[in-house]
Amino acid sequence: MDWVMIAVIAVVVLLGTVLSAYIISNTLNNQMGELYAVLVERELRESSAASRPRETKQQKAAATTEQPKKMSVSGVNEEELIQKLRKVIDEKVQNVLSEAKRKKERLGMLLDVARGYTLGYVSEEEYNAFLMKVLAELDEFKRLWLARFPSQRDREKLNLMMNYVAKTKLPVVVRSKDGKSQMTLPPEEALIKITSNINSAINIIDELIEGRGENPAVTPLEVKLTQECEKLRSKLERLERQLEEYNALT
Known part of the structure; x- marks a missing residue:
């Protein structure tokens, strides 16, 4: 019995010693890890504080050297852009008088399509589709003309010309003399109205061309x-x- 008690006590003492050694070792390891982390953090802080002024100076120097270079490059690009833009505009507007004569031909084609509608070869939808295409071309021509000849008087004439052409849309509707009722013209009478409006538009183009010293003949x-x-x-x-x-x- 005494030997058993001695053995138990010995085992307990041994376990206590091992456990104490483990706790002490673990504590020392944790403290050493914390101390190492503090030292590393301090070292990194000191190194970053020492290198920061040098980096900012280098960045400032780089910024000052790059800024004039960027400005000079942008200046060259702007000049080239303006030259290209001027070239494109000149190519667009230099033949605007010839373009005006071509628009007279397009209005003549529109009148031919209106004749085809009167004779039953062209439907109302087909005529209106061609009319929308001609109006879009005339609107582009108006911008080109005003870019070449920026005149308020010419602008008013061009707007009136487009108004005449827009009035040829089918069906052609007219008001009665008292203005209380409307009447849709039959194809033959509609052609007369369309012809009058298209001729008025062509006359305006002739006036614009003659006003710039050109012969409006096509x-x-x-x-x-x-x-x-x-x-x-x-x-x-x-x-x-x-x-x-x-x-x-x-």
Whole structure:
């Protein structure tokens, strides 16, 4: 019994010693880890504080050297952009008078489509679709013309021209004389109204072209008639001068 008690006590003492050694070792390890972490943190803080002024100086120096370079590059890009923009605009507007004559031809085509509608070859929807296309082209032409000749008077004429063309949309509806009722014109009468509006639009384009010192004639027949009119005008002026001279002598 005594030997058993001694053995139990010995085992308890041994377990206590081992447990105490483990606790002490674990505590020392934790303290050493914390101490190492504190030392590492302090070292990193000191190194970052020492290197920060050098980095900011280098960044400032780099910023000062890059800023003028960026400004000069942007200046070159802006100049090139403006030159390209000017070139594109010049190419667009330099032939605007020729474009005006082409728009007269398009209005003539619109009148042909209206004749086709009157004869039953073209439907109302087909005519209106072609009309919308012509109106879009005229709107683009108006912007080109005003970019080349920025004039309030020309702008008003162009708006009036587009208004005449827009009035040709089918069906053509007119008001009665008292203004209380409306009437849809039959195809034959609608063609008369459409022809009048398209001719008014063409006359406005002719006025714009003549106002810029150009001959508005498009077809060879128009060119020939214009030349003949010029010859007759010069002959008439010459005859008037001769008549004035004759009256002065008598």
